[in-house]
Amino acid sequence: MKNKTMGSSSKVAIPAVRGAILLLAVVIFLGNIMMWIIMPTDTYYNDWLLHILAATNSTFFGIQGPIMLDFTFPILFIAILGCLYLHLGNKLQPNFTPRDKKLRFATKPMIVKGLGIVTLTELALLTLFIALCVWYFADYIRHWFKQALQRSIDKDEKLWQTKLDRVGIVTGVTGNLCLTFVFYPVTRSSSILPMLGLTYESSIKYHVWIGNLAMLLFTAHGFLYILYWILTDQLSQMLQWGDHYVSNIAGEISLVCGLCLWITSYPKLRRKLFELFLYTHYLYIPFIIFFVLHIGIGFATIMLPGFYLFLIDRYLRFLQSRDNVRLVSARVLPCRTVELNFSKTPSLSYNPTSTIFVNVPTISKMQWHPFTVTSSSNLEPQVLSVVIKCEGNWTKKLYDVVSSPSPADRLQVSVEGPYGPSTTHFLRNDMLVLISGGSGITPFISIIRELIFIKSTLKCKTPKILIIPIFKNSSNLSILDLILPNSTTPSINFHNLDLQIEAYITREKGHPEDNPQTPRTVWFKPDSSDKPVSPTLGPNSWLWLAAIISSSFVIFLILLGIFNQYVVYPIDRNTNKLYSFTKKGSMNMLLVCFSIVVTASGAFIWNKKQNAKEAKRIQDTEESATSRSSSDSSYGQEDIEMESVSLQSTGKSINVHYAQRPDLKRILLEVKESNVGVLASGPKKMREDVAEICSSVHAENLHFESISFTW
Template identity: 35%
Template sequence: MQLTETSSRNKQQNFVSQTVLHHTMEERPVGEAVISNRRLEQDPVKWRLSPSVFMKWALKTSMWLIFVTWIAMFFLYPSKSMEGMFQKLFHATGRTFFGILGAVFLTFSAPILIIAFLAMIYLAAFPREYHEKKKPDFLRFRLRTFPVLINGPLGIVSAAELIGMFMFTAYIIWAFSAYTIQNHRSISKMTLPSKEKSYLMIERSGRRLGSIGLSCLGFLFLPIARGSILLRLIDVPMEHATKYHIWLGHVVMAIFTLHGLCYVVVWSLQGRLLHQIIRWKSNGFSYLPGVISLLTGLLMWVTSLPPVRKKYFELFYYTHQLYAIFIIFLALHVGDSIFSVAAGGIFLYLLDRFLRFCQSRKTVDIVSATILPCGTVELVLSKPRNLSYNALSFIFIRVRELSWLQWHPFSVSSSPLEGRRHLSILIKVLGEWTGKLRENITKASEQPQKDFPYQSHPRITTSVEGPYGHESEYYLTYENLILVAGGIGISPFLAILKDILYRLRENKPCVPKKVLVIWAVKKYEDLSLLSMLDAKSICPSFHDKLHLEIQTYVTQESEPVLEDGKLCESVGCSSFPMTNGSSMSSLVGTGNNIWSGVYFISSTIGFIICLGLMEAFYITPFHVTRWWFKGLLFIICMIASVFLFGGFVVILWHYWERKVLSREKYMNGDDKSRSTQYNEPKKQLVACQPNLASSSSTQYGYRPDFQEIFNSVSERWGKADIGVIVCGPRNLRSSVAAECRSRTMVGNQTIFHFNCHSFDL
């Protein structure tokens, strides 16, 4: 009986090892970020003798080697000449305790986890802090900031992204072509009728498509892990990575759809469609779970298409939560060994999702809320001192009085140097949710607690996720900056300007010397947002160090409704008492790197322990061989490791955070007296057109002419690298990107580096 079980297990391992295929990832600038070396200004001898520099170099080299080996395996696996080598690898590692599952996981999922582990060490040991560097003597052309495709269905695509897309597409074509040739050769040798050979060819092609789709699935979840250590390593913010998730989602679902259609066509021609669809096999692929997974994926795919997503956003959002069903039934369909192909990326997403869940449970106090003359709402939120962010960060916010499920992203409008215990956001009233928020704030301002001491004070209960954003402050690396905003898109640029002014005041490293702000608004009253920036109070002598020019365009008015310089009253300023001093949690986003590393290591080790215990005390003793059931057990181990092992670390992390906050309160005195400056209701007089810039102008009745503006900048600023950052509607981004592309392609002495800061869903 033991010999029979051993023989059966060997056959299963052979079948799985032949079925499991290579995986690939979208060629994003990971390698570029992993191997990118910063300019070292130390003496070469000192550099060679420095242990820290050697450790930094060793970590980068290790991550690079793992990444290159990983990608090479993806491309080599479809090759017939390499098939024998991979078979030997699977059989050699398949004799270990974890069997073929461990072999496949170690080959295809472990590398991404190892890179993530090394990235934890790298960012913890060498945090990215901005240091002013010597200006290079040559202009720098960057693939990441050169837009190539602009008005196509993919939006604005940089040269680096286009190269990655070409390599990713080439891999899929190469893999499918190689497998098609192999299938044709093997089937042509069979003595079967031509019709049966055609059926078999279609069925095997469908199997190969499913394997290629599974390989892509492992990378589908990496871009939407908002606080992912991998995104921080390559300095790609989540708002940019979201479009990679969208591209990968279309590719994955297209491949899986073709995979399912191949089987449907064959089964229909053979007259056994219904019988096969409802079939749930013990060993091998279970078709019914695959059908459920595919239908769930198709529902998410259809509701995510732009016409549906933009018109019925809540439908898109809620159906996208079905990803759990999609993943679980996929594991039931293919079993644990084949599912482990995509397990690495999914596991990293689960780690991030659990942290986000824990962070969002905490109630965050609103220090103050103000309604500006243009109707925009400013919220000032409490945060701990150890929570770091940069001026281009954004947060997700939920207001329980409005909805328990809706989360909305907003750019941070304050500088990290502005206040250690708070950050602010600007919210433009554009829809039902933002309209209700402004209405609640208005009611709160009309019923102050001192006038109604025996009534409950109106409150707004908020939860926050983030902050997220760039790991580095790249806007500080340009001596010349052009900030182009449309409407509320000025919010992150107010944070940038504040950050620059605070750095100038405190004599911190700050490269920007010339800043041009181009801002297009619909109404003149929208210009009151500039009142959020009081440059002279921040740095009275900023004119000596910074040439700031602001060009505003009022597109829907031919003349000013209010006279320039007329004071406008902030109509609705309300304060919310800090009853418990609850501030934002630092579990995700730019949280503590040490605790993040412990959380990751603990969960990963816990995952291995759970798999080992399951194998030793259940699968082997009870002779569990059903593929679908082992796939379910694999998913349970993933979830249990995150909740149990990772959850224990989160509890300790939260306890440590509370101790740090308590110590800070004790050292700084009573928190209530310290926060009085934010909690007292007040009304301010703000100028609608403050004198901020060295040269300011306001144009009425037309939009900015970027060709004329860029011509003027090129003539005045001469040969220079100019960073262009855009935040606004899609048409605005496309116009600026087209101008940057045209000027860089003609070989001008001035290079415009295009950067986009817009979050679209």
């Protein structure tokens, strides 16, 4: 009885602790933003900076000391707090907290040209960020224009030429502000995004917004300086590599890499030439390297925290992707769609709508494609499934390989992820309306399966569900059979779920009279070296990530201190003028990479040993099942027949409407439940139409969420 009381009290205490952690993180972040606001002012340069330099500008860290104290340490500390926050969140039960109706206006969707579907909160934050950039630019201009007259006399040039030079440098400095924030949204295993209720997929648009603004400023910076050199007869400056000041050649190389990356990211070009977009995006590596060599490590340290967290995430992804995973089977559907079923360890847990990146080396060694995970880690603890529709060159090649009459016994596959939301809030709703177009139904499959688990195992009340899938032709209806898991899942009652499906076929007037094709299951024979999909850092991944961030940064500081004390200081004497900028920047980048590689590799290898024990047990189980199947000639056929559960056999209501599109406005506004979650997944136009309906004054009970992946 005492243990039960202690357990319940700890669960009550967890939300309070998480609230305190979140509050502390917000306070630190606001303090960090305040430093950005104060930095261009005279107050900072004439007062604050003097005190900070006196406290931190030691022989160990030099000019980097105050910058790391102001900008690097606070963000890394927030990331560590985020890891603790999310680790505690894993101990909580599914979220039953009702929505706060007072905050309804902040999450109400709106359509903004050029931005797509945004909420008032997102629009406000974007406006504040642009305002910060404008303030940063304007106050630096004011600060340096005061010195322009004396500088023009010293350089023997006209005042307007000096001012043009100052405008050029301030434009680049403001671009660095944008670059500081551009890596946070693309850090897939970020602890900062989920702490704010964001996912990697939903944050890609922030990366696009900030990236466009950064490249616009950097391009203007380069153009203004070329113009300045032409007007002052200093065009030879373009060929200068300043070893003790700004290196112009390094900046030009960085800008060219950035422009190639930026141009190929244009939406129409990206969709038509996806491989070109994918490969040019790797230019971010030389872009950052030459950016650091261009401005020097002192000023580049300002953008270090976001890139530091991204490097940790990128290296962990690299380690995970080295292993081949166990692809057990594939199901080929009549609508040119395949379901891949991977073996996974029960310790791998993820939430509905999570995404996994898949690489098939026989098709392309470089291409990684994101797909929504359709299985539930709770309902299917040893299986991870993704559904892939044949819609591009890569997916067409994969479909041809899997669906061939004589497929290979083994398909070599590597994965990264899964990545997804830290929590789900579906139980907050009285009803869920899931609207999809084409392959957009795949995120909803994982939601349905998770609700089946909650209803059957946890005995919790689940919302009513209305699914409105929109397909071009009736062959796509076979995807609906994937909504329910296979019939071998024990102790699962599908009948309790209140599920209604209203399917719409837009290009056919009725069901074809010819016999429809049946799904075909292909069984693979994984190699002994293939591993089940497992958590990269084990079940306590957030704690391990916190350890990697903190320990790697401590190692970096120790190594940096030794380097500065015994190599830089004897030459430079803290003047920041004598020791080579190129050598100092290169050494700093090397130390950062070394610290991350050592700590992340250690954590990965430790957890890999733990995962290997679980993987061996799964492999033995699968081999035992395979040996039984070989002794029974009818085993394969029986398994194909039992692979999926027909929705009709479970008594679920399915209505198919031919040659028409759904009247979404009528359907949504007729829903009378007081708290309705509306999820839209599919084409952009369809999602915007649903968002517009949910934003109307007559839809106060509708809470919109868009599921998309801008890739």
